[in-house]
Amino acid sequence: MRLFLLYIKERTAWILFFVFFQLWINILLTIDVSFTNTSLLYMNSINLFLFLIFFLWRFYQETRFIKSIVSISEKDSTFDQVIARLPNGKSLFDKIIMDELQELILLGKQELNDSKTVLLEEKDQALSWIHEMKTPLTSMKLLLDNVQDSILNKKLEVEWLRLHMLLDQQLHKTRLPFIEKDNVIEEVNLKSVIFQEIKEFKPWCMQRNIGFETKDLDEVTLTDQKWLSFIIRQIISNAVKYSREGQEIQIYTEKDELGHLILSIQDEGVGVSQADLPRIFDKTFTGRVGRESTASTGMGLYLAKNSAENLGITISVISEVGIGSTFSLHFPLQNKMQQILSR
Structure with missing residues (x-):
């Protein structure tokens, strides 16, 4: 009907x-006396019909x-599938449009x-640069062990x-962008992952x-260990960065009424204002507290959230200025994880 x-x-x-x-025909037939016997109602009815x-x-x-054409756009298709399903068109104008x-x-394809090729080339160059940088970093780590001054060493x-x-x-x-190809889903022990990340932050802490x-970290979940470690690393990094000296960071697990495993990382730091809270996962967003620190890039939480979404993990946060923040990772149930793997 709408169409x-x-x-x-x-x-x-x-x-x-x-x-x-x-109207013109009716006026003409009414004025012209030679059509006085013509039935206007009959003629109008026939013309209207x-x-x-x-x-x-x-x-x-x-x-x-x-x-x-509309039916094609309603389906998930590749460029080749779209071209194969395009109608030929009946009229000359339809054929011109389809051509x-x-x-x-084809131009868009x-x-x-070309964009994919450039993206892959940039990815390879970035990965090559990162791996090249790891070599001097490893050398620096070895050199640090030989620094005798303990204060300077720290x-x-x-x-x-x-x-x-x-x-x-x-x-x-x-x-x-290629996380689906990089995933290895397996049973992961949260305690070992978290303790390893805490160990990495030891000098800073x-x-x-x-x-x-x-507390209660002896839990096993089905996920990718490498990406989970990265997500936890970003949250712990934020907790350490914005905590005051001498404070504690609490890490614990619990389960909700549906049986979802929830991992929480709670700090007693400066907290996040309610105005900034909805935007803390936005790319490059640093907020009022972040702008006061030159070390803040605004990328950690953005990358953590996007990585978590690809693993079916939901990140929530509760925060109050001057009291601290609690970041919670809500892990999917096993059947939900199987749906994610089958995508």
Whole structure:
């Protein structure tokens, strides 16, 4: 019905022309005495009937072509599938439109392929650069072990850790668009993952006298260990960065009423204002607190959320300025995880 009303609106010029033509004929036949015996009602009825038949026939012909095009866009298809399903068109104008449309699709396909090629080349270059940077970082780590001054050693270890974290962010940012090909889903013990990440932050935490309290971490979940470690790393990094000296970060698990495993990382830091809270996962967003720190890039939580979504993990946050923040990872149930794997 909606399509028919749109067709009537599109063909308003036809209808107005028919009405004008009928009025002109009626006036002409009324004035001309030689047509006094002609039945205007009969003539108008016949003309109206013929016009309606023509109008409905054209509606069927033209909308059939439109519907065949619309049905293609309603399905998930590749460029080749779209081209294969394109109708030929009946009229000359339809054929001209389809020829132009095919050329545009082929042009779009070529541009997309070119973009993919450039993206893959940039990815390879970025990965190559990251791996090249790992070599001097490893050498620096070995050299740090030989620094005799303990105070200087701790300061250098913290700076090395920051470099390592930035390089790690860049590595996962490069791999994120291809995360589906990089996933290895397996049973992961949360305790071992979290303890390993805490160990990585040891120099930074010792410098700021920040401790960890863990509870109920002996849980196993089905996920990708490498990407889960990266997500947890970003959240712990934020917790350490914005905690005050001498405070504790609490890490614990619980389950909701549906049986979802929830991993929470709670700090007692500066917190996030309610105005900034909806935007903390936006790309490059640093907020009021982040702008006061030159070390903040606004990429950690953005990458963590996008990585989590690809694993079916939902990240939520509760925060209050001056009290601290609690980031929670809601893991999917096993049947939901199987649906994600089958995509």
